[in-house]
Amino acid sequence: MIHCLLLLLCVTVSSWGSNWKHHFELHQEIRSFNNDQSPFTRDNSYSIKLHNRSKWKHNRWSANFSKLLRRDPSDHRDSYLIQELWIRKDFDNFSITAGSQIHDWTALEAFHPADVINARNLDSDFERPEKIGEWMLNLEIPDEESVWNLYYMPHLQTQMFPKINSRLNPLRTSIVNIQIMDSSSNLIPEQKVEQFGIRYETSRDDLDYSFHYLNHYDRQNSVLFTQNNMNNTHVGLPKVEQIGGTLVSIFDDSSFKLEWAYRNYSNKIQHNLPSNKVLDHASIAAGLEFPRQLNHGAEIIYLVELQTLVGPSSQERAQMNIFQRDLLLGARFARNDIQGTQITGSMIFDLERSKEILSQLSFSRRINDMQKYQLGLRYIDAPPKVSLDTSGLKPFHNDFQITGSLIHYF
Amino acid sequence: MQFTYLLMFSFVFLFETHSVSTSLPSNIQSTLEAQLATANPASAGLVISKIYEQHNNGFKGEYGEMQLVIMNAQNDKVTRVMTQKIAEVNGEGDRSIIEFASPADVKGTRLLTHTMKTKKNKQWLYLPSIKRVKRINSRNQAVSFMGSEFYYEDLASQEVEKYSHKLIGSEVLMGRSCFLLERIPKDKHSGYSKLLVWLDKQFLGPLKIDYFDRKRELLKTAIFSNYKQHGKWWRQNKIIMSNHQTSKESIIVWTGQELEKNYKSKDFSKRNLRN
Numbered sequence: 001m002i003h004c005l006l007l008l009l010c011v012t013v014s015s016w017g018s019n020w021k022h023h024f025e026l027h028q029e030i031r032s033f034n035n036d037q038s039p040f041t042r043d044n045s046y047s048i049k050l051h052n053r054s055k056w057k058h059n060r061w062s063a064n065f066s067k068l069l070r071r072d073p074s075d076h077r078d079s080y081l082i083q084e085l086w087i088r089k090d091f092d093n094f095s096i097t098a099g100s101q102i103h104d105w106t107a108l109e110a111f112h113p114a115d116v117i118n119a120r121n122l123d124s125d126f127e128r129p130e131k132i133g134e135w136m137l138n139l140e141i142p143d144e145e146s147v148w149n150l151y152y153m154p155h156l157q158t159q160m161f162p163k164i165n166s167r168l169n170p171l172r173t174s175i176v177n178i179q180i181m182d183s184s185s186n187l188i189p190e191q192k193v194e195q196f197g198i199r200y201e202t203s204r205d206d207l208d209y210s211f212h213y214l215n216h217y218d219r220q221n222s223v224l225f226t227q228n229n230m231n232n233t234h235v236g237l238p239k240v241e242q243i244g245g246t247l248v249s250i251f252d253d254s255s256f257k258l259e260w261a262y263r264n265y266s267n268k269i270q271h272n273l274p275s276n277k278v279l280d281h282a283s284i285a286a287g288l289e290f291p292r293q294l295n296h297g298a299e300i301i302y303l304v305e306l307q308t309l310v311g312p313s314s315q316e317r318a319q320m321n322i323f324q325r326d327l328l329l330g331a332r333f334a335r336n337d338i339q340g341t342q343i344t345g346s347m348i349f350d351l352e353r354s355k356e357i358l359s360q361l362s363f364s365r366r367i368n369d370m371q372k373y374q375l376g377l378r379y380i381d382a383p384p385k386v387s388l389d390t391s392g393l394k395p396f397h398n399d400f401q402i403t404g405s406l407i408h409y410f
Numbered sequence: 411m412q413f414t415y416l417l418m419f420s421f422v423f424l425f426e427t428h429s430v431s432t433s434l435p436s437n438i439q440s441t442l443e444a445q446l447a448t449a450n451p452a453s454a455g456l457v458i459s460k461i462y463e464q465h466n467n468g469f470k471g472e473y474g475e476m477q478l479v480i481m482n483a484q485n486d487k488v489t490r491v492m493t494q495k496i497a498e499v500n501g502e503g504d505r506s507i508i509e510f511a512s513p514a515d516v517k518g519t520r521l522l523t524h525t526m527k528t529k530k531n532k533q534w535l536y537l538p539s540i541k542r543v544k545r546i547n548s549r550n551q552a553v554s555f556m557g558s559e560f561y562y563e564d565l566a567s568q569e570v571e572k573y574s575h576k577l578i579g580s581e582v583l584m585g586r587s588c589f590l591l592e593r594i595p596k597d598k599h600s601g602y603s604k605l606l607v608w609l610d611k612q613f614l615g616p617l618k619i620d621y622f623d624r625k626r627e628l629l630k631t632a633i634f635s636n637y638k639q640h641g642k643w644w645r646q647n648k649i650i651m652s653n654h655q656t657s658k659e660s661i662i663v664w665t666g667q668e669l670e671k672n673y674k675s676k677d678f679s680k681r682n683l684r685n
Contacts, residue, residue: 023517023538053518053538062685104542128540140681147681203680206532208545248545250530255547291547293601296656297554297561336554338480338488340515369488369513409514 019058025051026408031075033167034400040172042165047072053084060090066102068130076163077123083133094141100133105199105212107246107257110328110346111307113283114212114244114259117151117197119219123162123169126378126401127360132157146202153195156180158237159219170322170395173226173233180217181236183266187225193217206250214242218263221278221320238278239266255289257305277319281311287328298337303330303346314352322392325352339366356393357381370410376403455575455591462614463570469643471671472496474664480558483657488513490556497673503527504567505678510556520683523548525567530597536683543683552601558660559630559651561601564621572596578606583618587611602629613637613644628654640669 027049035043049070056063066084070077086099105115110127120129135155141148158178162169179187195216202209216239223236244261262282287305294300305328309317317324330346342364350356362376378401382393478490491511496504503525510516518538525531531548551563573593581590588608595602606620616634623629631654636647647664676682 023514102541104540106542131540142676142679142681144676144679147679201681203532203545206530208680250532250545250547252530253549255545289547291550293550293552293599297552297557299550299553334553336557338482338557340513340557366513366515372515407515409517 020054020056023053024410025049026410027051028406029403030405031401031403034398036167036399040165041167042075043167045072045075045077047075047077061087062090063087066133075166077166079121079160081121081130081132081160083131085133094139097138097140098136100135101138102131102133105210105246105259107208107248107259108285108287108305109303109330110305110348111285111287111323111326112259113261113285113307114210114246116218116220116242116261117214117216119157119159121160123160123166126168132160145204146200149197149199149201151195151197151199153197153216154192156191156193156217156237157219159222159235161235167396167399167401171224171233172395175235176232178222178235178237181223181238183239185223185236185238187234187236207247208249209245209247211245212243214240214244216240216242218242218265218278221263223278240264241266253290255291257287257289258285260284277312277316279312279316279320281309281317281320283307283309298333298335300331300333303328303332305330318353318392323348323350324392326350340372341365350392353392355381355383358393370408372407372409374403374405374407377401378403452574452576454577455593456570458577458589458591458609459570459573459575459593462609465614466643467498469640469669470498471669471673473666473668473671475666477663477665478556478558478560479661479663480556481659481661488557490558495671495673495677497675497678499675503531503569505675506567507678507683508565522678522680522683523566524678525569527569527571531566534680534683541684543680545680549599551597551599559653559656559658560660560662563601564632564651573605581608583608586617588617610637613646615644615646623655630654638667640667643669645669 029047029049031045033043047070049068051068053066054064064084064086066082068079068081068083070079072078082100084100084102086097086101088095088097103117105117106112107114118131118134120131122129124130134153134157136151136153139150161175164172164174177187177189179189180193182188197212197214197216199210199212217237218240219237221238223238225234225236226232241264242261244259247258249256260283264280265278285305285307287303290302292300292302306326307323308325309321312320327349328346329349330344333343335341343362345361346359348358357380359379359381360376362374364372364374366372378399380393380396380399382397384397385394472495474494476492476494478492479487480490481487490513492508493511494506494508496506498504505525506523508521510519520536522534522536523531524533533546533548535544535546536542537544548562551566552561554560555562555565573595576592578590578592581588588610591607591609593605593607595605601623602621603624603626604622607616608618609615610617615637616632618634619632620628621630621632631652633650634646634648635650637644638647645664645667647667649662651660653659
């Protein structure tokens with residue numbers, strides 16, 4: 001099907017001549033960690049990332065091609081991602097989009113229980129990993145203030161996990177395969193899958209809200225098996241039915257935000273292999289934003305966000321997700337100057353596990369109209385890992401990371 | 411509501427102004443005279459503003475291509491490029507989408523604004539790099555637009571209902587006959603305590619606005635020039651905004667402008683921002 005879509009896109013678009021708009025970004029990135037005394041991990045790496053977005057429009061037809069090429073041999077992060085490759089036809093009252101698409105279902109800044117339709121590259125940004133396009137057929141029915149979306153997703157798009165020597169790999173093992181799970185939790189090497197979803201999104205006065213239903217393979221809460229060889233990990237993707245939604249409400253001085261999801265898994269773990277459990281649960285995140293204007297056109301936005309998993313016990317929650325009951329306090333300062341200077345800082349506190357804090361500070365500034373740089377610091381305050389316990393932030397015990405990017409736009 | 415965009419977007423050639431009439435159009439003159447005959451200075455300001463607004467209604471849709479030139483105190487310049495679409499909405503404030511073409515890191519970013527007559531405006535920002543449409547709180551109105559001397563507040567639709575209006579008198583400014591009005595923002599989060607507005611009697615738009623900060627000190631002055639006629643409507647093609655406290659200056663120049671565009675209201679929806 002993918003090849004058919006690619007062929008259709010190429011033939012259709014090329015037959016209508018060139019009406020493309022292109023945008024390129026070249027990122028030169030360094031990331032450097034404190035020495036973890038491990039001979040197996042890489043503490044420093046340099047990478048080059050080329051990101052291109054191309055858009056095309058002709059009457060009622062439009063297309064989008066977005067891809068990402070990363071070269072990072074030292075950290076084994078070489079990758080080529082098609083983030084988006086789709087073609088759309090707009091009709092009077094609806095539109096149909098076919099191809100690889102990225103959707104954003106977020107309301108909050110840090111915690112995103114509702115935004116699960118796309119797989120992620122987990123070896124990219126820790127707080128906001130890159131999304132990978134999902135191959136789908138999307139029927140969109142809008143009216144003035146709201147829109148219905150129906151999704152059919154026939155292809156399994158898996159997460160990209162960090163390699164064994166990556167400091168962002170909490171398992172410190174190699175992922176040998178990622179497969180869907182049947183109802184008995186057996187791994188099935190199948191790429192053609194039946195996944196579908198529906199979403200309604202609307203805006204009423206000072207309220208934006210959405211609801212969704214998804215029947216798909218869960219890439220955010222996967223089952224990790226370690227079989228005979230403890231250095232190899234198998235990833236099982238459980239089938240899940242999810243209902244969820246988002247809400248943003250604007251008050252006079254602040255904004256209230258909510259993301260929620262309830263997940264009902266059809267797989268029940270029936271084997272005795274060492275693995276984490278994936279249990280039916282609700283995930284709820286809520287937050288408040290307080291914008292304040294400063295002198296000379298600058299502004300600052302204060303953030304408070306809270307996320308919790310409801311249903312499983314605290315031990316079970318700990319196995320399911322790094323962020324299972326957490327509080328974020330943060331602020332974003334925008335100087336709103338010609339250079340677009342911004343400083344963002346946040347701290348995430350684990351409310352269940354003592355002494356687990358993730359602190360982050362970033363700074364970005366334009367050099368000129370075509371170049372920008374970003375600097376980041378991250379410190380993870382967590383207890384040391386004990387034996388095979390990889391829960392929470394323990395695998396990142398006292399990790400200190402510096403990142404730097406020089407971005408060229410053309 | 412068209413008036414709102416006249417405040418920000420109208421403009422005139424100063425040399426041309428000597429050769430054109432500076433009197434009000436006759437139909438507006440008679441209406442205004444009748445209403446002003448019984449008005450005191452406080453209500454006269456509102457009468458003038460409403461009549462100007464009514465006359466400027468009916469343009470349906472507007473498309474503009476703009477350059478924003480930002481200068482610091484040393485006269486170093488950078489230029490930002492953007493387009494704007496505006497749709498008139500009956501009974502409510504206008505809807506607009508600004509799309510940024512430069513600088514390169516914000517290319518494709520779009521700001522959707524639904525202006526409300528009395529309530530706080532609704533705003534959404536589309537970030538193409540992460541495909542996100544973010545609802546934003548429009549409380550922070552007095553923040554700089556793209557590092558310029560314009561605040562978001564200056565660029566939003568200036569609905570009559572959002573100010574108290576008082577007629578100060580009539581003046582001749584740059585050789586043109588104007589009403590001088592004092593406007594006081596009703597929104598407590600406005601960056602201004604007062605505006606002095608010189609409204610041109612022919613263009614039915616501003617020639618000059620003095621902005622006073624919350625400490626009641628003169629902060630900025632906007633000069634509107636290069637007015638051009640589009641059917642019955644006049645639009646400025648240049649605004650020079652000078653900050654008296656920082657000595658910085660920013661200029662918006664329109665490089666293209668079309669009125670009576672047939673935009674649909676769904677073109678100004680949150681969903682359409684992504685497309």
